[in-house]
Amino acid sequence: MDTSMWLALVSIAIGTYLIRLLPYMWMKRSLAKRQTEDGVGSMPTWLTILGPTMIAAMFGTSLVPAHSDVVSWFATGVGILVTFGVWTRTRSMGLPILCGVVAFGVIRLLLPVSLV
Amino acid sequence: MNTTTQTLAGAPWKQGVKDAIPLLGGYIPVAISFGLISVQSGFSVLETILISTFIYAGASQFLFVAMAASGAPLWLVVIMTLLINARHVVYGPNLSPFLNQDKKWLPLMHGLTDQIFALAHARLPQLPGQARLGWYTGAAVLAWLSWIAGTALGAIAGGELTQRWPLINDVLPFALPALFFVLIIPRCNNRLWSLTIALSAVTAVILKMSGYPNVAIPLAAMSGAVLFFALKNQPIVGEH
Structure with a gap:
């Protein structure tokens, strides 16, 4: 890489870090000023809504399989159902995810690609 | 979210590592792909690893190597990659009510990716205040190191790996939607x-x-x- 490329890399690295850091510091100071006991209660409502909706959106984007064929979508559906089924029983994180991945993988392996 | 406070049996950072393990299923295959594409785009193995270490943002990194390889103006590369990361502005403020005034949180914000945010947003409210820094450190550092290690693996042997075990790319990434699902479903x-x-x-x-x-x-x-x-x-x- 030449000097200009290194400069671009450093700029992106610093910029990305600041995008993550500065809003946090701003909110921390804002909450400290208000000095409320319940920090969540004094946050702007729109911000508390955007947190869960961001996670839901990440779920949506990650749900789209790399190969958008019938088998992949079927495996995705079964994987999520299995994850949900195990989660309703265990209310934990690790086991539902593991079972979901295994179910997804078994279907991807067992169903022939010719179904596509 | 479930805000019932849990007590931890072991060290908080160990619980953080344990909670972040499902992330690896999504991180490592994508990091391997990035390492492979970066080297194919003309970056050296060391440069590729440094990109993952310091930028540490999946979509931005792919865009960076693709635009740089195509000869796009570097100012445009910088702007576009930062724009992609603009969504991160809401992550820190959403977590801030659960974090104390410890200065160690400042460098740890480097690790605030989409997935770590989702995980922390669900788990931090459930943890006692004094355990949160250790928990976050364990989770964020594991995710960061796995991203770097996956990138190195991809840059050095990505072609052979994905050829020999194509399921790495096909099956493991399902861990990410499954993770996001168990994080959001209690809501x-x-x-x-x-x-x-x-x-x-x-x-x-x-x-x-x-x-x-x-x-x-x-x-x-x-x-x-x-x-x-x-x-x-x-x-x-x-x-x-």
Whole structure:
């Protein structure tokens, strides 16, 4: 890489870090000023809504399989159902995810690609 | 979210590592792909690893190597990669009520990726205050190191790996939607939130399938938020 490329890399690295850091510091100071006991209660409502909706959106984007064929979508559906089924029983994180991945993988392996 | 405080049996950082293990299924295959593509685009192995270490943002990194390899103006490369990461501005503020004044949080914000945010947003409220720094450190450092290690693996032997074990790319990444699902499903405890979450997720699927993966997350999240505000005072779906 030449000097200009290194400069671009450093700029992106610093910029990305600041995008993550500065809003946090701003909110921390804002909450400290208000000095409320319940920090969540004094946050702007729109911000508390955007947190869960961001996670839901990440779920949506990650749900789209790399190969958008019938088998992949079927495996995705079964994987999520299995994850949900195990989660309703265990209310934990690790086991539902593991079972979901295994179910997804078994279907991807067992169903022939010719179904596509 | 479930805000019942849990007591931890072991060290908080160990629990953080344990909670972040499902992330590896999504991180490592994508990092291997990045390492492979970066080297194929003309970056050296060391440069590729440094990109993952210091930028540490998946979509930005792919865009960076693709635009740089195509000879795009570097100022445009910088602006575009930062724009993709603009969605991160809401992550720190959402977590800040759960973090104390310790200065160690400042460098740890480098590790605040999409996935770590989702994990921390669900888990931090459940943890006692004094355990949160250790928990976050364990989770964020494991995710960061796995991203770097996956990148190195991809840069050095990515072609051979994906050829020999194609399932690395096909099956393991399902850990990510499964993780996001178990993180968000407890939020669907009333009609208003269920509709909000469902609209955000469906919009994200549609946007991604329509060829807009980079704007899918912020736009889908905003559409869900708009629905929330539109419905929150309706007696049928309201929170109360």
